[in-house]
Amino acid sequence: MSKGINTQAVLAMRGAGYYSERTAGARNVINDAGVMVIDALAQALQTKTLRIADYGAADGGTSREMWDMVIGQLRATGDHRQIEMLYTDLASNDFSTLFRMMQGMQGDPAIAYQSRYENVFVHGCGTGFHQQLMADASLNLGFSATAMHYVSTKPLEIPEHVHAARADPQSQTAYARQAAQDWENILLARAAELIPGGRFICLNFGIDEQGRYLGNTGGHHMFDHFHKFWLALYQDGSITSDEYQRASFAQYYRTIDEFCAPFNDAESVVSKAGLKLKSCHSKLTKCPYEQAFLDAGGVGGSMSNLDYANSLIPTMRSWSETVFRTALDGRKADEAAQIVDRFYTAYRDAVAADPTGHAMDYVHIVLDIEKAG
Numbered sequence: 001m002s003k004g005i006n007t008q009a010v011l012a013m014r015g016a017g018y019y020s021e022r023t024a025g026a027r028n029v030i031n032d033a034g035v036m037v038i039d040a041l042a043q044a045l046q047t048k049t050l051r052i053a054d055y056g057a058a059d060g061g062t063s064r065e066m067w068d069m070v071i072g073q074l075r076a077t078g079d080h081r082q083i084e085m086l087y088t089d090l091a092s093n094d095f096s097t098l099f100r101m102m103q104g105m106q107g108d109p110a111i112a113y114q115s116r117y118e119n120v121f122v123h124g125c126g127t128g129f130h131q132q133l134m135a136d137a138s139l140n141l142g143f144s145a146t147a148m149h150y151v152s153t154k155p156l157e158i159p160e161h162v163h164a165a166r167a168d169p170q171s172q173t174a175y176a177r178q179a180a181q182d183w184e185n186i187l188l189a190r191a192a193e194l195i196p197g198g199r200f201i202c203l204n205f206g207i208d209e210q211g212r213y214l215g216n217t218g219g220h221h222m223f224d225h226f227h228k229f230w231l232a233l234y235q236d237g238s239i240t241s242d243e244y245q246r247a248s249f250a251q252y253y254r255t256i257d258e259f260c261a262p263f264n265d266a267e268s269v270v271s272k273a274g275l276k277l278k279s280c281h282s283k284l285t286k287c288p289y290e291q292a293f294l295d296a297g298g299v300g301g302s303m304s305n306l307d308y309a310n311s312l313i314p315t316m317r318s319w320s321e322t323v324f325r326t327a328l329d330g331r332k333a334d335e336a337a338q339i340v341d342r343f344y345t346a347y348r349d350a351v352a353a354d355p356t357g358h359a360m361d362y363v364h365i366v367l368d369i370e371k372a373g
């Protein structure tokens with residue numbers, strides 16, 4: 001048994017489509033990777049059928065347009081192979097919304113590829129991606145976006161902050177060790193699943209060459225704000241010391257060196273399992289909500305500060321709310337909901353009072369990995 005803190009309950013994105021409807025940035029990042037995916041499929045072994053996996057797909061809404069484009073391109077170039085699409089996430093994920101989206105029962109039916117194209121079979125897998133999820137040598141292409149920064153176990157609750165990226169050195173070391181072990185497990189599992197010549201393309205939150213990461217790209221620091229408003233609830237007596245302590249994100253942003261380490265050592269278990277790194281680069285994606293505000297003229301323009309704040313906070317809330325809500329486990333649901341609402345309202349009000357420097361830019365480390373042929 002692991003000595004860490006189980007993370008399954010604190011990870012779920014908000015369900016019923018809330019996540020993908022409010023995460024335009026994540027969708028843009030995935031759409032930009034479509035060309036890489038098409039290239040990888042063109043270069044991979046032409047097996048009789050094609051199996052593709054999307055790891056940590058949430059409700060599937062953010063990658064749907066990209067998969068529709070990829071499948072459309074395959075069909076347009078005369079590739080009519082049967083395609084098995086395997087969506088993976090945790091057991092707590094809202095797979096029902098995902099299946100509805102692919103069948104055109106929710107969201108834009110124009111990109112519901114399962115009903116648009118023949119011979120495309122959609123499956124779901126509710127087991128975490130740190131384990132092997134399918135039979136040996138059966139996967140042509142693995143893909144994952146914005147998911148593998150989640151650690152399998154929280155090694156500890158971070159004292160006096162909410163995120164490992166801003167934690168004290170001892171906590172940072174504990175999270176770094178956990179993340180290194182998790183990365184190795186992720187890679188070994190994919191090495192087993194991939195066919196020879198198969199590819200694994202992952203776009204992971206991480207720290208770029210300039211030390212930037214999600215919500216820390218030059219303006220206000222998003223995680224410092226999360227901590228500030230959570231601490232304020234403790235200081236005014238709204239939450240207990242335990243509740244204040246329990247709100248640590250089960251996340252670690254790896255550096256480029258940390259991502260590449262298993263590939264740079266020919267003797268590592270990952271290299272010996274046959275995985276090679278074809279390319280790795282960092283990518284900054286500007287916050288689309290801030291962009292829309294700036295396009296409207298910024299402060300004093302046609303979008304009010306409050307409207308901007310009301311568009312920005314839900315995108316943060318879609319993935320972070322679960323952390324604060326589970327820190328309040330033990331309270332009645334409506335009481336916990338009220339506290340969480342006050343928390344995000346405080347952040348919203350701060351943005352509305354002075355929006356300058358508030359945004360959620362994405363920083364990804366993009367890796368293209370190949371299983372030896």
Ligand SMILES: C[S@@+](CC[C@H](N)C(=O)[O-])C[C@H]1O[C@@H](n2cnc3c(N)ncnc32)[C@H](O)[C@@H]1O
Pocket residue numbers: 011012013023026027030055056057058059062063088089090093127128129130144145146147148150152319
């Ligand atoms: C921020 S969302 C990203 C969703 C989608 N891939 C995107 O880019 O918009 C992260 C997803 O990873 C999932 N996740 C976290 N840890 C996981 C694990 N160990 N195994 C599978 N999925 C996991 C979460 O449940 C969540 O749905």
